[in-house]
Amino acid sequence: MIEISLSKKLQSSGGSMLLDLELKIEKGQFVTLYGVSGAGKTCTLRLLSGLLTPDKGRIVVHGTPWFDGEKKINLPPQQRKLGYVFQDYALFPNMTVRENLEFALQKGQPKSIVRELVDIVELGEFLDRNPSNLSGGQQQRVALARALVQRPEILILDEPLSALDHKMRFKLQEYLLKVHSAYNLTTILVSHNIGEIVKLSDFVYELHNGRVIREGKALEFFSSERSSAKFRFTGEVIQIEEEEVIYVVSVLVGNSVVKVVSDREEALKLKLGDQVFVASKAFNPLIERI
Numbered sequence: 001m002i003e004i005s006l007s008k009k010l011q012s013s014g015g016s017m018l019l020d021l022e023l024k025i026e027k028g029q030f031v032t033l034y035g036v037s038g039a040g041k042t043c044t045l046r047l048l049s050g051l052l053t054p055d056k057g058r059i060v061v062h063g064t065p066w067f068d069g070e071k072k073i074n075l076p077p078q079q080r081k082l083g084y085v086f087q088d089y090a091l092f093p094n095m096t097v098r099e100n101l102e103f104a105l106q107k108g109q110p111k112s113i114v115r116e117l118v119d120i121v122e123l124g125e126f127l128d129r130n131p132s133n134l135s136g137g138q139q140q141r142v143a144l145a146r147a148l149v150q151r152p153e154i155l156i157l158d159e160p161l162s163a164l165d166h167k168m169r170f171k172l173q174e175y176l177l178k179v180h181s182a183y184n185l186t187t188i189l190v191s192h193n194i195g196e197i198v199k200l201s202d203f204v205y206e207l208h209n210g211r212v213i214r215e216g217k218a219l220e221f222f223s224s225e226r227s228s229a230k231f232r233f234t235g236e237v238i239q240i241e242e243e244e245v246i247y248v249v250s251v252l253v254g255n256s257v258v259k260v261v262s263d264r265e266e267a268l269k270l271k272l273g274d275q276v277f278v279a280s281k282a283f284n285p286l287i288e289r290i
């Protein structure tokens with residue numbers, strides 16, 4: 001369990017803002033911080049990683065205090081078991097992929113973890129190349145592997161996929177899910193992409209003006225309650241779940257997820273990524289492939 005209870009005065013162009021957080025993240029969860037620009041998401045990650053110091057409060061990770069204002073505990077970043085992946089990869093440009101990864105090893109740490117990570121994120125053929133000779137997605141796989149070299153318990157991802165095109169994003173999402181479960185990580189993602197959030201995360205916190213204003217399970221968080229109005233709109237199928245005798249199809253429409261109850265016959269015609277329209281006749285939404 002990661003327990004964060006802290007405050008930090010931040011400076012924005014419009015004046016000061018108090019980041020005031022109470023978060024409890026279960027071990028093993030994949031959690032997303034969501035919210036408008038300037039809400040305090042990146043600062044939250046920096047506070048957890050030790051790159052920014054709270055004014056007061058506590059950060060306790062799996063029972064160990066990382067920060068305690070009253071007891072004057074403040075673990076330096078290198079002692080926090082945490083891997084950080086940024087949007088811009090932040091790789092050493094003059095080192096090969098292999099060197100970038102081996103550079104992250106601690107003194108005396110065997111190189112076997114590097115080989116294991118190279119396999120898991122499929123970097124074998126790029127080991128002797130410099131980052132400038134790799135695509136954005138390949139560079140981000142290197143950054144992901146590098147963040148895991150020291151076997152962290154927590155993986156922090158600050159909009160890691162936002163510079164990538166749709167296809168790369170999709171592939172990287174698969175790698176993120178793979179390492180999250182292979183290394184029993186607790187993962188905290190900052191993302192604006194709702195389809196991605198629903199696909200990857202268990203739980204979402206929405207930040208606004210330095211506070212959590214809403215939280216919930218990813219799919220429920222973005223589900224729309226609209227039902228009775230007459231409507232018709234298009235969207236993309238992002239999840240199909242069998243629930244007892246019915247199916248629930250989640251469709252990403254603009255920035256929200258609409259859940260539509262469907263019968264087996266209709267649901268089996270659909271697959272993830274299909275463009276569909278959702279329409280309501282009186283009170284019963286219908287869903288059909290476009």
Ligand SMILES: Nc1ncnc2c1ncn2[C@@H]1O[C@H](COP(=O)(O)OP(=O)(O)OP(=O)(O)O)[C@@H](O)[C@H]1O
Nearest residue numbers: 009010011012013036037038039040041042043044
């Ligand atoms: N070290 C710092 N000290 C004080 N204030 C800071 C510091 N770093 C950032 N801020 C301010 O804190 C506010 C929140 O910034 P933050 O980067 O956490 O927002 P965000 O929610 O991640 O936004 P975005 O989605 O645009 O990345 C901003 O107004 C920023 O200027």
